[in-house]
Amino acid sequence: MKTREARDTRQTVRYTEYHPRWYRAHVSTWWWLAGWPYLKFILREMSSVFVAWFVVVLLLQIRALSRGPEAYAAFELWLQNPLIVLLNLITQFFVIFHAVTWFNVAPRAMAIRFRGKRVPDPWIVGANYVAWAAISLVVVWFLVRS
Amino acid sequence: MAETISLEVLRYSPERDSDPSFQCYEVPLRKDWVVLDALNYIKDKVDGSLTFRWSCRMGICGSCGMMVNGEPKLTCATFLSGYAREKRPVRVQPLRYFPVIRDLVVEITDFMNKLQTVKPWLIRDQEKSLSEGEYVQTPEQLDRYKQFSMCINCMLCYAACPVYGLDPLFIGPAAIALAQRYNMDSRDEGAHERMDVLAQHEGIWACTFVGECTKVCPKHVDPAGAIQQYKLTAAIERFKSFLMPWALK
Amino acid sequence: MAKQSNEPVLWVLFSAGGVMAAFVIPVQLFLLSLAFPLGWIPAPRYEYMLALVRLPLTRLYLFVLCFLALFHWAHRFRYTLYDGLQIKHLNELIFVCCYGGAMFGTVLAGYLLWNFR
Numbered sequence: 001m002k003t004r005e006a007r008d009t010r011q012t013v014r015y016t017e018y019h020p021r022w023y024r025a026h027v028s029t030w031w032w033l034a035g036w037p038y039l040k041f042i043l044r045e046m047s048s049v050f051v052a053w054f055v056v057v058l059l060l061q062i063r064a065l066s067r068g069p070e071a072y073a074a075f076e077l078w079l080q081n082p083l084i085v086l087l088n089l090i091t092q093f094f095v096i097f098h099a100v101t102w103f104n105v106a107p108r109a110m111a112i113r114f115r116g117k118r119v120p121d122p123w124i125v126g127a128n129y130v131a132w133a134a135i136s137l138v139v140v141w142f143l144v145r146s
Numbered sequence: 147m148a149e150t151i152s153l154e155v156l157r158y159s160p161e162r163d164s165d166p167s168f169q170c171y172e173v174p175l176r177k178d179w180v181v182l183d184a185l186n187y188i189k190d191k192v193d194g195s196l197t198f199r200w201s202c203r204m205g206i207c208g209s210c211g212m213m214v215n216g217e218p219k220l221t222c223a224t225f226l227s228g229y230a231r232e233k234r235p236v237r238v239q240p241l242r243y244f245p246v247i248r249d250l251v252v253e254i255t256d257f258m259n260k261l262q263t264v265k266p267w268l269i270r271d272q273e274k275s276l277s278e279g280e281y282v283q284t285p286e287q288l289d290r291y292k293q294f295s296m297c298i299n300c301m302l303c304y305a306a307c308p309v310y311g312l313d314p315l316f317i318g319p320a321a322i323a324l325a326q327r328y329n330m331d332s333r334d335e336g337a338h339e340r341m342d343v344l345a346q347h348e349g350i351w352a353c354t355f356v357g358e359c360t361k362v363c364p365k366h367v368d369p370a371g372a373i374q375q376y377k378l379t380a381a382i383e384r385f386k387s388f389l390m391p392w393a394l395k
Numbered sequence: 396m397a398k399q400s401n402e403p404v405l406w407v408l409f410s411a412g413g414v415m416a417a418f419v420i421p422v423q424l425f426l427l428s429l430a431f432p433l434g435w436i437p438a439p440r441y442e443y444m445l446a447l448v449r450l451p452l453t454r455l456y457l458f459v460l461c462f463l464a465l466f467h468w469a470h471r472f473r474y475t476l477y478d479g480l481q482i483k484h485l486n487e488l489i490f491v492c493c494y495g496g497a498m499f500g501t502v503l504a505g506y507l508l509w510n511f512r
Contacts, residue, residue, distance in 0.1 A: 042475065045471050045474070045475040048467060048471035048472050051464050051467060051468050052472075052500075054416075054423075054424050055460075055464050055465055055500060056500075057424075057427070057428060058423075058427075058457065059500070061427065062448060062508065063507055065444055066507065066510070066511050069441045073441075076431075076432060079428055080432045080433070084428075085428075085432065091428070092421070092424055092425060092428070092429060095421050095424055098416060098417060098420075099417035102416075131418065132421075136421070139423055142447065143423075143427075143439060144426070144436055144437075145439045145443055
């Protein structure tokens with residue numbers, strides 16, 4: 001097809017002959033604010049940042065442990081700092097948000113078939129929650145020693 | 147129920163306009179009318195220049211996909227009465243993330259090309275001859291891919307997928323779901339051929355499991371599920387090729 | 396055959412990290428950073444924590460947790476930067492910062508846990 005330059009007073013437009021000029025809407029950087037599902041998606045993805053923060057705190061704890069009782073006491077004191085407590089509260093919310101959204105989409109990611117029929121989604125979600133509770137109890141058993 | 151309802155329809159004429167603009171129409175509010183009925187009323191009685199695609203008007207052809215109040219919908223399946231109580235007019239716009247040719251008509255060649263690249267047909271190394279009879283398939287084998295076969299190519303999932311909007315090279319939900327439909331079909335032997343296309347970065351790996359595609363699908367195909375399941379398949383194949391190259395062709 | 400990409404490996408790490416993070420981090424974070432410091436539940440003594448972390452199994456668990464959780468973050472954050480901020484043109488930089496950061500954290504965790512006295 002031939003192309004030609006067309007000039008009008010406002011702009012130079014390139015046409016391919018007999019080909020209309022399509023309109024392409026630009027996707028805004030803030031596309032994710034345009035609806036709750038999209039915002040929820042971005043929040044879910046941002047929960048990964050708080051997962052990384054947990055690792056940071058964990059590594060700080062391990063380092064403090066290895067440096068002796070004074071260092072560990074200082075670390076525990078640092079954890080009581082109101083700003084750190086606030087940050088960790090927010091982290092707690094996001095980490096739970098991650099777990100809940102992860103379990104809820106689990107059945108879609110795995111099509112588990114038992115005896116030819118697909119296992120219903122709620123069973124898979126439920127099984128994940130049961131495992132979550134069981135594993136949490138194990139962690140509690142290891143850490144809560146009064 | 148009120149007598150009429152307002153529709154705000156996006157108009158774009160490539161000969162006249164450099165940008166689209168909204169035009170408002172008053173349409174009778176009938177209990178059983180869908181948005182498509184309103185558009186046809188406008189075209190018949192009010193403004194014959196309004197351009198849009200439609201065909202079966204019963205949710206099976208996939209032609210009438212548009213954005214209604216910012217959500218991708220089949221206009222033949224979206225009732226006006228659902229919007230009757232709202233103060234604002236019903237906004238009708240062409241399907242998002244596709245170039246607009248005119249008014250509510252979008253250019254879908256990109257999707258058509260991508261669909262072809264995943265080879266959505268049965269591929270066999272050796273066709274059975276007619277005398278050997280039909281390919282036999284049990285109900286369980288049918289069940290493995292049936293959901294993905296329901297796709298009517300309406301592209302609402304593409305309009306809902308932010309990854310497609312941001313990365314035009316992404317193959318997209320429907321194409322991958324249809325590839326899976328054939329991958330999971332017991333009669334098909336072409337899974338490795340499709341993997342070359344799907345396992346590229348602009349295939350399944352660009353997907354971040356937003357899940358909106360599944361939400362808007364009028365036929366409950368669950369393309370998001372198809373993509374995640376295929377990610378696992380592709381990952382297993384990758385590990386196999388790394389660990390046991392002799393096991394693959 | 397098309398060029399073998401590394402995406403499947405990164406995705407598997409992301410998934411495993413997601414599973415690990417979902418099951419373990421909520422309760423561990425709650426105890427470690429909220430319940431113990433704020434006194435809701437009596438915190439374990441230093442000697443107990445030291446003995447617990449010294450166990451090879453604990454060290455292995457903590458290493459795997461750090462490794463997978465960091466790569467979970469790296470993969471997810473990388474795609475969020477691609478999509479959320481549309482800064483694709485910084486592709487390579489984002490890739491290196493995310494996975495490089497995760498690798499650095501993993502090495503750090505390994506070093507800390509290996510040399511734990």
